[in-house]
Amino acid sequence: MSRTALGMPAVRPVRGQGNLHAETAFPAAARAEMGNTQMRANIRHATHTIRGKRANVVNELPDWQALRSAGSALKESVMANLPELLEQFEANVTARGGTVHWARDAAEANRIITNLVQATGSTEAIKIKSMATAEIDLERHLAEHGITATETDLAELIVQLGHDRSSHILVPAIHKNRHEIREIFLREMTETDESLTSEPRDLAEAARAHLREKFLSTKVAISGANFGVAETGTLTVVESEGNGRMCLTLPETLITVMGIEKLVPTFADLEVYLQLLPRSSTGERMNPYTSMWTGVTPGDGPQDVHVVLLDNGRSAVLSDPAGRSALHCIRCSACLNVCPVYEQAGGHAYGSTYPGPIGAILSPQLTGITSAENASLPYASTLCGACYDVCPVKINIPEILVHLRDEDVRTKHGQRPAADAVPTEDGATAALQTPAGPQGTAENIGGGRSTGSASGPAPGRVRRLFQRLPHPPSEMDLMMKGASMVMSSGRRMALAERALPLGRAVAGHDRRISWLPGMAGGWTDVRDIPAPPRESFRNWWAQHADETQDRVRADGTVPDADPAQPTDPHQVKEGDR
Amino acid sequence: MRIALFATCIVDAMYPRVALATVRVLERLGHEVVFPPGQGCCSQMHVNSGYLQDALPVVRNHVKAFSAADYDVAVAPSGSCVASLGHQQPMVARAGGDEDLARRAEAVAGTTYELSQLLVDVLGVTNAAEQLGSWFPHTVTYHPSCHGMRLLRLGDRQKDLVRSVAGVEFTELPDAEECCGFGGTFSFKNPDVSAAMAEEKIGNITATGAQVCTGGDASCLMHLGGAISRTGAGVATVHFAEILASTRQNPLEVTGPVELSIPGPTGRRHRTQAAAGSAAGSASSDAPAAVAADSGESR
Numbered sequence: 001m002s003r004t005a006l007g008m009p010a011v012r013p014v015r016g017q018g019n020l021h022a023e024t025a026f027p028a029a030a031r032a033e034m035g036n037t038q039m040r041a042n043i044r045h046a047t048h049t050i051r052g053k054r055a056n057v058v059n060e061l062p063d064w065q066a067l068r069s070a071g072s073a074l075k076e077s078v079m080a081n082l083p084e085l086l087e088q089f090e091a092n093v094t095a096r097g098g099t100v101h102w103a104r105d106a107a108e109a110n111r112i113i114t115n116l117v118q119a120t121g122s123t124e125a126i127k128i129k130s131m132a133t134a135e136i137d138l139e140r141h142l143a144e145h146g147i148t149a150t151e152t153d154l155a156e157l158i159v160q161l162g163h164d165r166s167s168h169i170l171v172p173a174i175h176k177n178r179h180e181i182r183e184i185f186l187r188e189m190t191e192t193d194e195s196l197t198s199e200p201r202d203l204a205e206a207a208r209a210h211l212r213e214k215f216l217s218t219k220v221a222i223s224g225a226n227f228g229v230a231e232t233g234t235l236t237v238v239e240s241e242g243n244g245r246m247c248l249t250l251p252e253t254l255i256t257v258m259g260i261e262k263l264v265p266t267f268a269d270l271e272v273y274l275q276l277l278p279r280s281s282t283g284e285r286m287n288p289y290t291s292m293w294t295g296v297t298p299g300d301g302p303q304d305v306h307v308v309l310l311d312n313g314r315s316a317v318l319s320d321p322a323g324r325s326a327l328h329c330i331r332c333s334a335c336l337n338v339c340p341v342y343e344q345a346g347g348h349a350y351g352s353t354y355p356g357p358i359g360a361i362l363s364p365q366l367t368g369i370t371s372a373e374n375a376s377l378p379y380a381s382t383l384c385g386a387c388y389d390v391c392p393v394k395i396n397i398p399e400i401l402v403h404l405r406d407e408d409v410r411t412k413h414g415q416r417p418a419a420d421a422v423p424t425e426d427g428a429t430a431a432l433q434t435p436a437g438p439q440g441t442a443e444n445i446g447g448g449r450s451t452g453s454a455s456g457p458a459p460g461r462v463r464r465l466f467q468r469l470p471h472p473p474s475e476m477d478l479m480m481k482g483a484s485m486v487m488s489s490g491r492r493m494a495l496a497e498r499a500l501p502l503g504r505a506v507a508g509h510d511r512r513i514s515w516l517p518g519m520a521g522g523w524t525d526v527r528d529i530p531a532p533p534r535e536s537f538r539n540w541w542a543q544h545a546d547e548t549q550d551r552v553r554a555d556g557t558v559p560d561a562d563p564a565q566p567t568d569p570h571q572v573k574e575g576d577r
Numbered sequence: 578m579r580i581a582l583f584a585t586c587i588v589d590a591m592y593p594r595v596a597l598a599t600v601r602v603l604e605r606l607g608h609e610v611v612f613p614p615g616q617g618c619c620s621q622m623h624v625n626s627g628y629l630q631d632a633l634p635v636v637r638n639h640v641k642a643f644s645a646a647d648y649d650v651a652v653a654p655s656g657s658c659v660a661s662l663g664h665q666q667p668m669v670a671r672a673g674g675d676e677d678l679a680r681r682a683e684a685v686a687g688t689t690y691e692l693s694q695l696l697v698d699v700l701g702v703t704n705a706a707e708q709l710g711s712w713f714p715h716t717v718t719y720h721p722s723c724h725g726m727r728l729l730r731l732g733d734r735q736k737d738l739v740r741s742v743a744g745v746e747f748t749e750l751p752d753a754e755e756c757c758g759f760g761g762t763f764s765f766k767n768p769d770v771s772a773a774m775a776e777e778k779i780g781n782i783t784a785t786g787a788q789v790c791t792g793g794d795a796s797c798l799m800h801l802g803g804a805i806s807r808t809g810a811g812v813a814t815v816h817f818a819e820i821l822a823s824t825r826q827n828p829l830e831v832t833g834p835v836e837l838s839i840p841g842p843t844g845r846r847h848r849t850q851a852a853a854g855s856a857a858g859s860a861s862s863d864a865p866a867a868v869a870a871d872s873g874e875s876r
């Protein structure tokens with residue numbers, strides 16, 4: 001299955017634009033967001049609840065791991081055959097009376113959609129929650145052309161009315177609690193009054209009343225899609241509230257924006273994803289509404305049906321064998337809900353439509369590493385691996401994070417070009433910046449602290465190693481280069497460890513180090529370092545290796561004359577893997 | 578069996594007592610422990626920071642050091658570093674275009690065990706009190722470090738060994754599977770998030786009422802211990818190897834000022850790893866036992 005040559009287009013693929021570029025580097029953005037204790041409490045409560053629900057419905061399935069493997073393998077085959085599948089999908093949609101449009105990037109997609117709405121003569125559209133339309137910033141673009149798009153998903157409506165940004169893939173208003181939501185409704189919905197309570201039931205009822213009129217009167221609907229079936233040309237939307245079903249059936253014109261990676265080859269393949277998705281996302285066995293439509297059905301539902309196939313950087317992601325599995329994502333948000341970093345920082349800190357672990361790999365891949373801000377995202381993880389464990393399509397997020405960190409380091413060192421800027425007609429470009437110098441490196445913008453002088457800690461040999469680099473080395477570069485030199489030799493380690501008593505002297509009487517300069521200060525801002533030992537193990541062992549009998553005697557235990565019979569270690573390790 | 582100790586760089590330089598504890602436990606079972614002198618680091622710090630090119634010489638060194646040594650199996654008191662050998666070293670070698678090194682790295686990783694893996698799966702140790710004479714009369718809770726849990730799938734091996742130590746009163750840690758916030762260079766690249774995660778973990782640790790939080794990775798314990806030291810929460814962080822090594826005759830002390838040195842012939846009193854500064858003053862009554870341990874262990 002692992003065909004690596006994917007028949008890449010001869011032209012260089014475009015990079016993603018729209019709501020994918022972080023404006024503030026993650027560490028600073030996270031610090032700002034973490035000041036909002038109400039938000040943190042809301043997110044903590046919500047993620048822990050949904051985490052538990054997911055675990056329950058996943059653990060009850062005996063074939064969950066097999067399902068994950070199937071989901072992953074299917075997506076791999078989709079990526080390996082994407083051009084053919086897309087053409088097959090287009091042919092089938094067209095044959096059933098739908099129209100397919102191809103959009104290279106956000107600007108093109110926005111233009112296509114605006115034209116389609118304008119052609120209907122309508123200045124209003126109703127919307128189903130969709131990541132793709134958020135990614136391309138469609139709502140703002142439509143507004144600039146005099147078209148009002150109203151969100152019909154409850155959480156999305158809360159975000160829209162609150163002039164806010166989504167902070168979660170599935171629960172866009174996860175950062176708001178019901179009291180805050182009541183405030184927004186009171187302020188923004190003219191038909192509500194003080195009698196509105198903050199009971200979820202009441203709030204939902206208020207939203208329902210607010211939207212009903214829109215559903216009945218609006219002639220155009222805009223949706224995303226969870227899946228597109230190449231074999232039949234069928235589109236699928238999975239949702240919980242029924243608002244989607246209304247949008248998909250009542251209006252005359254239906255415009256669907258779908259990322260090109262959302263295809264599945266055959267209708268039967270949906271059985272895998274329709275099991276994986278609800279259990280992973282809402283912790284339900286089955287989602288309440290699954291809508292499917294294929295082109296136009298005469299006399300039933302929208303009679304003018306369009307699909308906009310969106311690239312916006314996806315082909316570029318596809319061209320990287322080490323990162324392309326990020327395109328397998330089915331946007332379930334399980335990785336957000338288990339991520340301890342997301343839990344502390346919240347979704348806004350990621351600065352993109354895609355927050356959390358998937359955002360940390362997807363946003364910088366779609367845009368390319370174009371700025372120090374976006375380059376900070378792959379570092380927004382402890383690599384704890386919780387995301388990989390829950391991902392229903394087995395995306396190895398930690399591995400891709402490490403891959404992107406490597407790309408970032410090499411970009412800074414001028415060893416690979418920063419992502420190509422592709423100017424568009426709007427003049428909106430993926431900003432091409434020179435690789436960040438010491439002022440722009442992620443670690444420098446990291447803690448907002450100033451770094452130490454680059455020349456300070458560098459011995460002459462290290463500095464010479466850097467003379468080949470186009471940019472002066474950062475503090476991090478120096479540390480890594482120095483550590484690499486020391487740690488690649490037992491002899492040099494032994495020598496370096498002779499300096500441990502120096503650290504003891506720094507620690508002083510209370511045997512802890514509470515302040516360090518430069519980058520390492522990020523550690524001692526909140527933690528002590530214990531006073532180092534007088535001697536490293538290596539140096540101690542050189543004097544004491546042969547004292548086995550003394551050690552055993554001191555511990556007061558005699559080696560067992562007949563120790564438990566060891567298993568053949570090779571067998572154990574084999575079985576382990 | 579001849580067992581090669583991979584101390585790992587942080588244990589070698591900062592926590593030599595953890596390496597010694599590993600040696601003591603294995604020698605007690607009648608095995609010979611050797612220390613391949615060329616060893617340095619597993620390369621994880623470089624890899625996880627994105628410095629794959631600088632990781633290559635570190636990988637090459639590890640593979641060379643352990644290929645040259647003569648042993649039956651190798652062991653390291655760290656889930657994270659053992660995971661790095663199998664998951665990262667071959668990748669670094671391949672990224673550097675050295676397929677031969679990648680294969681040899683896989684071979685070394687194939688015979689290297691995390692300590693609890695070696696004890697339970699290979700050496701058949703399931704009851705530390707009976708088989709190792711382990712004794713540690715304290716309330717203990719346990720944090721499973723992420724890489725041992727998710728990359729090595731250690732399951733309850735470490736925890737079960739600790740629970741089987743005589744004298745241990747074990748309390749479960751709430752939300753145990755949540756990361757402590759260390760993450761290598763994450764801890765100073767994202768200091769605010771890292772600190773918040775540590776705070777959450779420490780809240781859960783103190784809620785257990787345990788005197789000691791143990792685990793299988795010195796780096797996570799250093800991070801937690803360092804944050805506890807700052808907050809004065811009064812819980813000691815101790816590697817589980819030291820709990821297994823502790824015996825009635827040579828018990829591990831967990832109160833008093835932190836001392837990471839291997840006890841020397843001076844008989845100076847000591848205790849292990851990190852704990853609250855506030856605990857320092859109240860420790861004098863433990864001195865005799867500590868002295869006994871020291872002198873017992875000296876030459």
Ligand code: SF4
Nearest residue numbers: 329330332333335391
């Ligand atoms: S990366 Fe995996 S877990 Fe995260 S949203 Fe996508 S499919 Fe779900």
